[in-house]
Each structure stands twice: as structure tokens, then as C-alpha cells.
Amino acid sequence: MTPQAIQQSPTIIAANSMLADLHATRHRLRSGQTQTSTEIESAIDAAQSTACQHAFLQTTFAEARAVARAPNIQNQPLAGLAVSVKDLFDLAGQTTCAGSVVLKDAPPAGQDSPAVARLRRAGAAFMGRTHMVEFAFSGVGTNPHFAMPVNPCSTDVARIPGGSSSGAAVSVATGAAFIGLGSDTGGSIRIPAALTGIVGFKSTARRVPTQGTLPLSSTLDTVCALTRSVRDAMLAHELLAQRQVTRSAAPLAAYRLAVASTLMQDKLDATVSRAWQRTLATLRRAGARIEEIALTEINQLPLIQAAGSLAAAESYAWHRQLLERHAAAYDPRVASRIQRGASMSAYDYITLLRERQRWISQMTTALQGFDAVLSPTVPIVAPPIAELAPGSERDVAFFRVNALLLRNTSVVNMLDGCALSLPCQAADELPVGLMVWAGALRDDSVLNIALQIEKILQIQ
Numbered sequence: 001m002t003p004q005a006i007q008q009s010p011t012i013i014a015a016n017s018m019l020a021d022l023h024a025t026r027h028r029l030r031s032g033q034t035q036t037s038t039e040i041e042s043a044i045d046a047a048q049s050t051a052c053q054h055a056f057l058q059t060t061f062a063e064a065r066a067v068a069r070a071p072n073i074q075n076q077p078l079a080g081l082a083v084s085v086k087d088l089f090d091l092a093g094q095t096t097c098a099g100s101v102v103l104k105d106a107p108p109a110g111q112d113s114p115a116v117a118r119l120r121r122a123g124a125a126f127m128g129r130t131h132m133v134e135f136a137f138s139g140v141g142t143n144p145h146f147a148m149p150v151n152p153c154s155t156d157v158a159r160i161p162g163g164s165s166s167g168a169a170v171s172v173a174t175g176a177a178f179i180g181l182g183s184d185t186g187g188s189i190r191i192p193a194a195l196t197g198i199v200g201f202k203s204t205a206r207r208v209p210t211q212g213t214l215p216l217s218s219t220l221d222t223v224c225a226l227t228r229s230v231r232d233a234m235l236a237h238e239l240l241a242q243r244q245v246t247r248s249a250a251p252l253a254a255y256r257l258a259v260a261s262t263l264m265q266d267k268l269d270a271t272v273s274r275a276w277q278r279t280l281a282t283l284r285r286a287g288a289r290i291e292e293i294a295l296t297e298i299n300q301l302p303l304i305q306a307a308g309s310l311a312a313a314e315s316y317a318w319h320r321q322l323l324e325r326h327a328a329a330y331d332p333r334v335a336s337r338i339q340r341g342a343s344m345s346a347y348d349y350i351t352l353l354r355e356r357q358r359w360i361s362q363m364t365t366a367l368q369g370f371d372a373v374l375s376p377t378v379p380i381v382a383p384p385i386a387e388l389a390p391g392s393e394r395d396v397a398f399f400r401v402n403a404l405l406l407r408n409t410s411v412v413n414m415l416d417g418c419a420l421s422l423p424c425q426a427a428d429e430l431p432v433g434l435m436v437w438a439g440a441l442r443d444d445s446v447l448n449i450a451l452q453i454e455k456i457l458q459i460q
Contacts, residue, residue: 021229022178026079036080040068040125043082046175047127055149055170057087058094059128067125076123077239083124084177086168087132089113090212098214099132099164101145102326113212115181115223115240122239127177130167134331136183136216137315137338139191139405140398141166144331144390151382153197153431159382162192162405165226169196172226179236180226185216185311187378187409189224190421194377194433200226201233201420201447202412204440207241215318217311219353220413230422230451237443246444252452253287255371255445260295264375264408271381271425275432279424279457280374286456290374297362298411304355307348308340316341333390333398356414363415364439372442372449377421377433378405408435416440420450424457 020028028034044061046052064082067073073080090096090109097103112120120126134143141163142148149170151159161170168180169192182189184202193200201224208223215221225236234245259265259280268276284290315338316323327335367373380401388398412419412435419437436450 019175019228022078022081022227022232022235023229025081025178026074029074029079036068036073036125037065039081040064043127043176047171049174051152052170052174052176053149054147055131055167055174055176056084056128057097057099057131057146057167060126061128064125064127067123073123077235078119078123078125078179080123080125082127082177083119083179083181084127084130084168084171085116086165086180086182087129088136088183088214089116089181091116091126091129094129096214098136099134099143099146100330102322102329109212111212114209115213118239118242119179119181124179127171130165130171130180132166132168133164133188134334135214135315135319135338136164136185136188137311137334138163138402139187139409140388140402141192142333142385142388142390142398148385150385151196154382158385159430160195160385160388162195162378162382164188165192168226169193169198169200172196172228173198178228178232182224182226183213183216184222184224184409184413185220186406186413189222189226190377190409190419190433190435191405193226193421194423194435195382195431197423197425197431198226198228199230199233199420199422200224200433201237202409202418203237203241203443204418205413205416206440207237207243207443215314217314219310219314222413230420230447230454233420234447234451237447245447248444248448250448250452251287252283252449252456253289255289255449255452256369257288257290257449258295258367258370258373259290259292260298260373260375261292262295262298264298264411267379267404268376269380271429272376272379272432275425275429276376276434278426279434282460283453283456291370293366295363295366295373297359297366300359300362301411301414304352304359307352308344310352310356312337312341313344313349313352314341316344331390333395360415360439367439370438371445372436372438375408375435375437377435378408380404381430381432412437418443418446420446422450422454422457
């Protein structure tokens, strides 16, 4: 199946573009134009709608209503508004299953994960636990154990929402949550953001603690969130990382931006290619200084990972005993990816870590002088679910599409960098993501640049 083959003539629903973001809703609350209880009921209605079907594995509407009734809740940063939580995070009194049936009998968590605790203290009204790829090990969004949420942006064909934070993205895109707490190990926030037409920010991994989060790769895992706007992404990051973003009013022309010609623009389907070229032209007309660079260092990644990936090695170390006892209960596609780590030696793993640091140093040198890099988030629009449904005859197509979806985003994870995906499609197109990315601890630059880009694209 080629990228072109997965495109059809879609009926587009840009529902998320009509939804107010958290900042706008919080302003309406504080000016008396609405009430928190009203907003929670609206979110519950959205969560129970057909568009949001299967996005939640477990709902906690009563808890959300109670938070909305709390005294002075409107003065909190999240003002008692709806937040969803990927089924990867510990919530006190609940069992964390990570989208699997293997852990269904595990004891409930004794306390919230730090990420959940920080959002709770900020006034989050938790709506429930969201659907995800089993153990977060795929960018597609399929999970044979639970019915799959459908991408809400197309009605003619049921399309994938992307993964692994599939339910989180659908909850935000449909109005069931203002923030979807999730994780990103190779693209699990940015891929569903791109495919559903919302914003996904992957911070530098070390910014937010991963304790109380079921791991995929302890080296690459990043706790982060999906939102409806870049300014909401800034707020979510500030709360999760417990740090203040240094905001800049500098125009886009004040930044030096790169476009990587190696790999990241390969095999774009027609819709992504059109949106990508149109977006670059729009930004250049607005004064953006964009330079194309080779960035051939990206070509080293397959060789660096020839003996296996960090995700395979580190996930196998965590899952080994569970696989020995319950292999038949795993999603076969997930199990096969985890089991690749079994063939990696300690030498392979240590060499991979060392080579990664060497590569990061080379990339840092190559990107010196640039404030950020622009790339398509993913090279294809959301494929139809039917073409990638579980079944051995479709596995070849599944793994091909999964590799395409992860191709661009995973570069940033290997770089230990930060990145934001924001929508750049036209009103009559399926969602397309523009990725703004940079190296480690450049989060504020990425956020400020993305905010300027968002403003430019919104007035076109």
C-alpha cells in the first residue's frame, strides 16, 4: 500500500476548529459568561457522543462534577475544566492497565503520578482514562483488546486517530477535554495531534518526571499533553514541568528556521505535500527566514539502531517476565516489537547509548545557529482503519504505515529534543501537522515560534 493509496475523497469535519480553547473558556468563566458546571456538562455530553465513542476506557464524570462545584475553583489555573488521562498514568485508587488486559488484576495505585498530581492541584476535572495502544508501542492507534476510537475529522471513511495516545487526542478534538495527558516515546503525542488536527507538544524528556507512569523506554519516554491551541500547550507544559515559559513577543522574522531536506520530506502524500508547501510559502510571505539544509546526519539513525532500538531493549527488560507468563494475552503486533529486545546484548545496548550521544553532538553542531527546524509531522494523512485492522494478512501494511508515522517524530526523541505539532491544513483537507522542533531544553523557543506560526496560519 502506497501513501497515495490510502487517500480517498474525504468528507471533512473540522469540529475541533470550532471549539474554544482553555484560555478562551477560562476568560468566559471569569467574566461570568459561563459556569464551570456548565462547561463540565458540555464536556460530558461530548464524551458520550458518537464522535467520541471508545475514546475513554473508564470515565469519572461524578468526580469531574464534584471538582466543578468546588469553591473558588475558577481561580485555579485549570479552573475545574475537563482533562483526560491516558491509561498509562497512576491515579490513586485506580489500576493502571496501559491499554492491556495483562494488568487488569494488578493492585490499584496508592497515589497519583506526579503529572496527575500537578494537574489535580491546578484544578483539573478528570474525565477518565483514555484508550491507547497496548503498552504505548505503536503510532497507529489500534488495540485488539478494546474498540478503537475513530478519527473525528472524517465521516465518509472511518480513519485511525493515531497513537499511542489515541483516546487522548479524540477527547480533545471532540470537546470532551481541554487537555489530554499523554506520553511521547517516538511520536505518541505528535502523531495523533497531526492526524486529528490539534496541537501536541513533546517537551524535553527530563522536564517532567515519569514516576507513576508505566514505562516503554526509560530513556525516551516523555510526559506531555495534547491541547486545542499553542497557548494551551504552554500552560499545560508549565503545570506539568513546574516551570515558567519565558515568553517572547518577537515576530517570526526574528528567528532563523531550518528545513531538513534529508528523509523528512520523502514520500509525502498529496494532501501533506500540498499543505506543507503552502505553509512554507505562507510563512515566507509573513517574513519567516527559512533555509533548507541537508542534515544528512539523520541518515545515520538506521545504522546506529541496526542491532535494535532503545524502546525494544528497555521494554523487553520490563516485560520479560510478563511475556513468559502471558504472551498469548498481548497484542501480537506489540509483543513482536517488544521481543526484538531479547536478541540485544548488553554490548549492543551500551553501544547504542554511546552512539546516540555521539549523534546528538553531531546534530547539535549541524543545527548551530538555527532557532528551530520545520518538518511535516507525519508524511501521510490518517489511513482508513479497515486497511490496518488486526489480521496477519494486513500486518505488512500495518508495520509499513507505523514506520511512516514514526519516521519524522522519532528523530526528535533520539535527539533528546522538543517538538510541537500544530495543524496546517486547509478547511477542505484532512488534518496535516506542521512540526516545529529543536534540541534539548529549547522548549521555550519551540513554543514561542509555534505561537507565532499559529497566528499567521489562522489569518490566512
